[in-house]
Amino acid sequence: MESLKETSQPANKTSTSGGDQEEQCCPNASCEKNEEQDPPSPKQGDFSDPVYKEIAMANGAINRMNRDEMRAKCVELKLDARGVKDVLRKRLKSYYKRQKLMHSTAADGNRHAYFDYICVVDFEATCEENNPPDYLHEIIEFPIVLIDTCTLEIVDSFQEYVKPVVNPELSEFCVKLTGITQKMVDEAKTFNQVLKQAVSWLQEKELGTKYKYTFLTDGSWDMGKFLRTQCKLSQIRFPQFARKWINIRKSYGNFYKVARTQTKLICMLENLGMHYDGRPHSGLDDSRNIARIAIHMLKDGCQLRVNECMHSGEPRSVPISAPIEGALAPQMPKKRD
Known part of the structure; x- marks a missing residue:
């Protein structure tokens, strides 16, 4: 509604x-x-893998692109090229992050x-x-x-x-x-x-x-x-x-x-x-x-x-730090007293 x-x-x-x-x-x-809120900053050492430096460099390059450049890059990578500038920027950053982590031991906590x-x-x-x-x-x-x-x-x-x-x-x-x-x-x-x-x-x-x-x-x-x-x-x-x-x-x-x-x-x-x-x-x-x-x-x-x-x-x-829990098994609720 x-x-x-x-x-x-x-x-x-x-x-x-x-x-x-x-x-x-x-x-x-x-x-x-x-x-x-954004997710809390990682503790020192969490981003020690060199792949994160590569991700940061890729993010910097994306930040310097205009909308047409980002759309062209999405087409090149066979990604959806629709959306406003903020959406395209996030899409490209997420793509490069996934690609780089996929080939790194740092990916272990990002696949599930x-x-x-x-x-x-x-x-x-x-x-x-x-x-x-x-x-x-x-x-x-x-x-x-x-x-x-x-x-x-x-x-x-x-x-x-x-x-x-x-x-x-x-x-x-x-x-x-x-x-x-x-x-x-x-x-x-x-x-x-x-x-x-x-x-x-x-x-x-x-x-x-x-x-x-x-x-x-x-x-x-x-x-x-x-x-x-x-x-x-x-x-x-x-x-x-x-x-x-x-x-x-x-x-x-x-x-x-x-x-x-x-x-x-x-x-x-x-x-x-x-x-x-x-x-x-x-x-x-x-x-x-x-x-x-x-x-x-x-x-x-x-x-x-x-x-x-x-x-x-x-x-x-719910705080960002809360554990990830699925919903309970569905049951018909009880009547009120």
């Missing part, structure tokens, strides 16, 4: 008031802001992907043109797009519409924005039923058991606002397996070194030389386009890692 996120989404937390203790992401809740699969989620929810402060957004579309990080392809997807209960009649604004009609939600299952279907779908993929996976969203609202609000309305606990995720806006901004204003969905696509494919504000189409951005980032050398979690009822940033 891009328009709502763009106008309303806080940088690091939602307007949701406090939460239950079980909604902490970890026992000591060592979460901190990391929106503008963090996750086998990434699940992209972009909920659509009930809304008004001017939502009052206490408006309860109910999820009306539940999509998941599955990325295989080995093949760098979208390999499957899940989608179900959801029947709203508190505001069963969709506003005209909501219908126009999302393309979801009253008939679609009237004929849909309840959130609890749809969540159970989603859990079964994830289990069939052996995610969290055989394969390491995580979730990825366009901002904090999908998990921190929409899913949390919906779970309260449906009288179930927040799913344990969805407590940590990748906020691609933060990842994109940090990787390509661009301002937060350049991390909206359309901006990210355009900066990468791509166009939106499908209908804007369709949850499934939004998820697919977000997945395209994630795949592009992985190809450019970005190692997408979890950077947000749910703690005390609010989304918090």
